[in-house]
Amino acid sequence: xxxxxxxxxxxxxxxxxxxxxxxxxxxxxxxxxxxxxxxxxxxxxxxxxxxxxxxxxxxxxxxxxxxxxxxxxxxxxxxxxxxxxxxxxxxxxxxxxxxxxxxxxxxxxxxxxxxxx
Amino acid sequence: xxxxxxxxxxxxxxxxxxxxxxxxxxxxxxxxxxxxxxxxxxxxxxxxxxxxxxxxxxxxxxxxxxxxxxxxxxxxxxxxxxxxxxxxxxxxxxxxxxxxxxxxxxxxxxxxxxxxxxxxxxxxxxxxxxxxxxxxxxxxxxxxxxxxxxxxxxxxxxxxxxxxxxxxxxxxxxxxxxxxxxxxxxxxxxxxxxxxxxxxx
Numbered sequence: 605x606x607x608x609x610x611x612x613x614x615x616x617x618x619x620x621x622x623x624x625x626x627x628x629x630x631x632x633x634x635x636x637x638x639x640x641x642x643x644x645x646x647x648x649x650x651x652x653x654x655x656x657x658x659x660x661x662x663x664x665x666x667x668x669x670x671x672x673x674x675x676x677x678x679x680x681x682x683x684x685x686x687x688x689x690x691x692x693x694x695x696x697x698x699x700x701x702x703x704x705x706x707x708x709x710x711x712x713x714x715x716x717x718x719x720x721x
Numbered sequence: 722x723x724x725x726x727x728x729x730x731x732x733x734x735x736x737x738x739x740x741x742x743x744x745x746x747x748x749x750x751x752x753x754x755x756x757x758x759x760x761x762x763x764x765x766x767x768x769x770x771x772x773x774x775x776x777x778x779x780x781x782x783x784x785x786x787x788x789x790x791x792x793x794x795x796x797x798x799x800x801x802x803x804x805x806x807x808x809x810x811x812x813x814x815x816x817x818x819x820x821x822x823x824x825x826x827x828x829x830x831x832x833x834x835x836x837x838x839x840x841x842x843x844x845x846x847x848x849x850x851x852x853x854x855x856x857x858x859x860x861x862x863x864x865x866x867x868x869x870x871x872x873x874x875x876x877x878x879x880x881x882x883x884x885x886x887x888x889x890x891x892x893x894x895x896x897x898x899x900x901x902x903x904x905x906x907x908x909x910x911x912x913x914x915x916x917x918x919x920x921x922x
Binding site: 607608611612615634636658659678680681682683 | 902
């Protein structure tokens with residue numbers, strides 16, 4: 605069992621910020637198109653996280669042209685160039701699935717105070 | 722070079738490959754295997770895994786002594802492409818494989834016990850509801866007075882699993898000779914800790 609844990613730990617990235625549910629983040633994703641490589645930014649609200657060492661993933665939701673878009677990113681993937689935290693929201697649950705039913709002003713979150721309680 | 726190794730399945734884990742994709746891999750501790758005997762037809766007998774002295778029969782102990790080697794749990798034959806390059810007593814390491822190789826993997830599948838036809842032969846089974854009383858039964862097993870017997874080979878319930886299973890083409894994702902580890906793409910037969918054979922194909 606130890607060998608497997610060891611192998612998985614090698615893939616954990618240490619350069620990522622401390623992301624929490626309720627944060628608004630910008631994910632810079634590497635996109636390979638044939639020979640060329642470019643970076644695409646996906647900005648949205650973290651509505652869920654699955655914390656599993658190197659398999660950790662985040663679900664990011666944004667509303668694009670009136671349509672809700674959700675993307676799940678494997679956090680430790682080398683395809684992720686970097687992640688920026690835009691805003692930290694104060695939330696009281698681990699999964700913000702209720703946000704999907706809300707629109708506009710109702711879908712806002714209060715900002716979290718910089719010092720976590 | 723010897724065309725295969727005996728190994729132990731460690732388990733599965735997810736890694737990211739060179740192109741950044743997440744791949745599920747099975748980690749196998751492949752080797753080190755010791756050459757016990759050279760055989761006719763460019764083959765060698767390899768030994769793998771430690772074992773207590775008292776568990777090895779005296780005749781077999783003599784066989785190991787002849788090679789000047791320790792006692793091993795598993796003995797298997799493998800092909801060699803150039804028999805002159807291999808000597809008895811030599812250790813074969815996982816570096817005979819490279820990332821990108823396609824290999825054949827043989828393992829002993831997990832035993833499933835006495836299994837019905839739905840599990841064992843992928844029969845459809847009967848209807849679940851609406852008064853059906855035939856849920857997982859095999860149904861008819863043949864005709865009537867002619868031939869008045871059940872044909873041999875008819876797929877029926879019975880012991881399932883616990884047999885040798887070969888996966889014909891498995892991709893090698895990574896090799897770590899210093900740790901004797903080989904990463905194979907996807908699953909391979911058997912439980913963790915089981916003995917597997919990896920052959921070049």
